[in-house]
Amino acid sequence: MLGLWPIDTLKNCAFIDFVHPECKDLIRADLKDLAEEKLQMPLKLVRPDSMPVEVEIAVMLYAASTAKKSDAMMVIARDITERNRALAAVEQREENLRIVMDAVADGIVAVDENGNIEMANAAIEGMFGTSAQTLIDKHISVLLPDFKGVKPKNFNSIISTGNNESELSGAPELLGNRTNGTTLPVEVVFNETTSAGRQRYIGAIRDVTARKTYEDRLRTMATRDALTDLANWNLLDERLGDAIRKVDAEGGNLGLIYIDLDQFKNINDAFGHEVGDEVIKLAAMRIMTCVGENDLVARVGGDEFHILMSGILTTEEPASLAEDLLVALSSPYVIEDREIFSSASIGVGTYPAQANSKSEFLQNVDNAA
Numbered sequence: 001m002l003g004l005w006p007i008d009t010l011k012n013c014a015f016i017d018f019v020h021p022e023c024k025d026l027i028r029a030d031l032k033d034l035a036e037e038k039l040q041m042p043l044k045l046v047r048p049d050s051m052p053v054e055v056e057i058a059v060m061l062y063a064a065s066t067a068k069k070s071d072a073m074m075v076i077a078r079d080i081t082e083r084n085r086a087l088a089a090v091e092q093r094e095e096n097l098r099i100v101m102d103a104v105a106d107g108i109v110a111v112d113e114n115g116n117i118e119m120a121n122a123a124i125e126g127m128f129g130t131s132a133q134t135l136i137d138k139h140i141s142v143l144l145p146d147f148k149g150v151k152p153k154n155f156n157s158i159i160s161t162g163n164n165e166s167e168l169s170g171a172p173e174l175l176g177n178r179t180n181g182t183t184l185p186v187e188v189v190f191n192e193t194t195s196a197g198r199q200r201y202i203g204a205i206r207d208v209t210a211r212k213t214y215e216d217r218l219r220t221m222a223t224r225d226a227l228t229d230l231a232n233w234n235l236l237d238e239r240l241g242d243a244i245r246k247v248d249a250e251g252g253n254l255g256l257i258y259i260d261l262d263q264f265k266n267i268n269d270a271f272g273h274e275v276g277d278e279v280i281k282l283a284a285m286r287i288m289t290c291v292g293e294n295d296l297v298a299r300v301g302g303d304e305f306h307i308l309m310s311g312i313l314t315t316e317e318p319a320s321l322a323e324d325l326l327v328a329l330s331s332p333y334v335i336e337d338r339e340i341f342s343s344a345s346i347g348v349g350t351y352p353a354q355a356n357s358k359s360e361f362l363q364n365v366d367n368a369a
Contacts, residue, residue: 001055001079003047015075020044020052031073034059042080054081107205115140115152118200127186127207129179140203144188146174152201155190173208185212225299227277228284236298236306243310244351244358255309255318258347258365259287259325264303267340278335279342286328290321306365315350322346345369 002018004010015031016024023044027034034041034057045053055077062074107124111117116139120132128143141148146158159172176186190203223235231239243254261283268276280303287297287305296308307325309318329344347368355361 001053001077002045003049003051015073018045018047020046031059031075035061035073043077045077053079054084056080107203107207109135109140109143109203109205111140111152111201111203113152113199113201115147115150115201124205127178127184127205128176143176143205144174144186145177152190152199153192155188155201155203159188159190173212176205176207184209228281228299230284230288230305231296231298233298233300236296236300236308239296240308240358240361243308244361247351253312253315253353254351254361255307255312255315255321256349256351256361256365257307257309257318257322257325258369259305259307259329260345260369261303261329262343262345264342267342271335271338271340275335275340279333279340282333282335283329283342283344286331287325290324290328312350315353318348318350322348 002010016027019027020043026043027041038058038060040056040058042054042056045055047053057078058076060074060076062072102122104121105123107127108119108121109117109124110119116137117135118137120135122132124135124143125132135142139148140152141150147155150158159174161172172187173185174188175183177183185208187206187208188203190201193200193202223232223238224230225232240254240256246252247254261279264276264279267279280299283303284297284299284305287307291297291307292309294310296310298306298308300306307321309321312318326344326346329342332339332341334340347365349355349361349365349368351361355364
């Protein structure tokens with residue numbers, strides 16, 4: 001261990017002489033304290049060639065005969081250099097893993113077989129607004145409430161039937177809970193692993209807030225009129241198709257109103273497109289004040305609007321609304337201190353009384369204007 005042989009070379013040498021300088025203040029030269037306490041102590045020794053040796057020592061009083069008292073000490077030393085190297089290597093690997101995990105943009109969390117959190121990386125802290133340390137031993141449902149009362153082996157079943165689904169990727173999404181009470185949309189995947197005979201579950205959590213915002217913006221662009229923020233033709237066509245299928249399956253009536261602003265081209269030519277845009281926006285506001293909360297108003301052309309009335313009780317309701325609209329749209333528009341006069345041509349139709357298909361329904365109300 002110390003690289004000294006034969007054993008006679010150790011005679012008359014003090015044990016303290018073999019103790020590494022950085023450890024000499026830890027023990028008394030006579031070792032009596034260790035003998036009296038009967039302690040095992042990690043210590044660093046040094047060989048004559050200056051190579052350090054890590055050991056664990058135990059000290060006991062030594063007497064050649066039980067009848068005689070002696071101040072001699074027996075030192076039992078076990079070389080733990082390799083063990084310490086192995087432990088240091090494990091600690092280094094764990095530290096390297098921690099560095100890598102903290103560099104990952106996605107949140108990484110490890111839970112035990114009961115769903116209690118054993119580890120979380122820095123991204124989890126930023127994502128949910130809490131320190132990783134405060135999450136230890138808490139159930140994963142504090143972050144992902146869909147997992148409340150669920151065993152980790154069933155996590156992926158919950159994920160696959162998530163509340164939402166990305167319109168772009170089609171991936172299922174869950175809602176996460178931040179500590180400030182707000183929520184965030186996340187994509188989650190869990191994988192099972194076994195370590196030291198124990199099952200653990202490693203989860204990757206991705207904040208998809210930015211992507212959801214982008215998807216919402218795309219959907220708004222695809223379904224909303226930029227000038228009035230009303231529904232556009234795409235959304236009207238989708239909702240009208242859904243409404244007709246529901247009436248065909250369950251019964252009921254639909255109303256559809258077509259509005260074409262009169263003299264709009266003349267207004268544009270006389271006052272310019274900016275004034276024309278103001279007329280469109282004011283007309284849209286007047287239409288919205290007349291309709292019910294369940295009616296869908298869409299701008300489908302330069303000066304054309306449709307109103308879809310779902311679930312009407314009588315076929316007279318659309319005609320009554322058309323009368324109100326005609327009054328509202330016939331009042332002059334005051335723009336830049338000028339009164340601009342216009343009116344509207346309005347067509348009204350009901351389904352299924354006056355049409356057998358979506359295309360016929362649309363054509364009939366256009367022709368009625």
